[in-house]
Amino acid sequence: MSGVETLRAIVVDDEPLARRGLRLRLEQMADIEVVAESGNGRDALEKILELKPDVAFVDIQMPGVNGLQLVQLIPVDSLPHVVFVTAYDQYAVEAFEINAVDYVLKPIEEERLELALTRVREQRANADIANQREQLLEAVADLTKESPEVLEQKLVSGQFAGSAYPDKIAVKDAGKITLVPSSEIDWIDAAGDYMCVHARGETHVMRITMKELEQQLDPKLFQRIHRSTIVNLSRVREIRAHINGEYHLVLDSGECLKMSRSYKNKVQHFL
Structure with missing residues (x-):
């Protein structure tokens, strides 16, 4: 032709x-x-x-x-x-x-x-x-x-390899991708349009929604305790009740996180 x-x-x-x-x-x-x-x-x-x-x-x-x-x-x-x-x-x-x-x-x-x-x-x-x-x-x-960003994070972290929850979370920053083992994450909190992933004393910042990140984490290990906070259940060493119906969770690192009243039914996950 x-x-x-x-x-x-x-x-x-x-x-x-x-x-x-x-x-x-x-x-x-x-x-x-x-x-x-x-x-x-x-x-x-x-x-x-x-x-x-x-x-x-x-x-x-x-x-x-x-x-x-x-x-x-x-x-x-x-x-x-x-x-x-x-x-x-x-x-x-x-x-x-x-x-x-x-x-x-x-x-x-x-x-x-x-x-x-x-x-x-x-x-x-x-x-x-x-x-x-x-x-x-x-x-x-x-x-x-x-979004392509979420798909890329899933691909890099191995979520498409067959496991429902990846062993590592891919944090992309300035063209570099850092793989953070899920088991090393202590807690996650929201800062505007970004998520702050706290692991082994370091804070990794990633642009992703709380809901999208939550879907990558095994609920047997991670639970949301506030509209802007997710915690690793294995890191909680103490639960403190407050008279207003809220709880404060003390982690192994000494960090104190607030559990809002709307999430107080999650206490059973720690017991």
């Missing part, structure tokens, strides 16, 4: 047969070069950053890092044109169309696959590639309801 740009593609799907089927179809097209395939989001992220393909065919429903989360984790300057491969219902498909995100439904039809590639080429002909990528990220963020 003289004069037609060759598109470098990656196929991302956790089902080996699905990957093989799509790869065979793409390889039959003279202007498509499949440079890689991947069975999970974490591996796909590494390959996309390394190989920088032009287009990525991404299955949405994958264990660990799913297709929508994968797209959010890719930096905008490395984000290929994304064609979602999905078995989602019509409502999700409509959401993709509204946000100009392309898709092919499983089982994949030849005509629909060719249309998707035509749309990719049309987008590549548009000079405003950066803006298209930004729109894609915004569309995916609307669907997942999770």
Whole structure:
């Protein structure tokens, strides 16, 4: 196909047969070069950053890092044109169309696959590639309801490896990521839009909501005692009751934390 740009593609799907089927179809097209395939989001992220393909065919429903989360984790300057491969219902498909995100439904039809590639080429002909990528990220963020920052913290800390609660919390500051073992955290308190994570005498500051951080912590070990405070239960050495219905918790470090009345039912977790 003289004069037609060759598109470098990656196929991302956790089902080996699905990957093989799509790869065979793409390889039959003279202007498509499949440079890689991947069975999970974490591996796909590494390959996309390394190989920088032009287009990525991404299955949405994958264990660990799913297709929508994968797209959010890719930096905008490395984000290929994304064609979602999905078995989602019509409502999700409509959401993709509204946000100009392309898709092919499983089982994949030849005509629909060719249309998707035509749309990719049309987008590549548009000079405003950066803006298209930004729109894609915004569309995916609307669907997942999770920010790229939160997803990155989950990925780095190992939360997508299979455990419901990561062993380490990823604290990103000035381009550096510090992995703080959850077991070393004494308590956490809020300071405006930031969380202060107190561990082994050090304070780590991270931009995340209390709710998002709470979801990363095992409730068997961590409990919220105030709208702005989470405590490691194993660090509490003394509980002091006050006449106004509040409690004060004294930690091993000597730190004294206030438990508000609305959380006093949590006392049973310490006993």
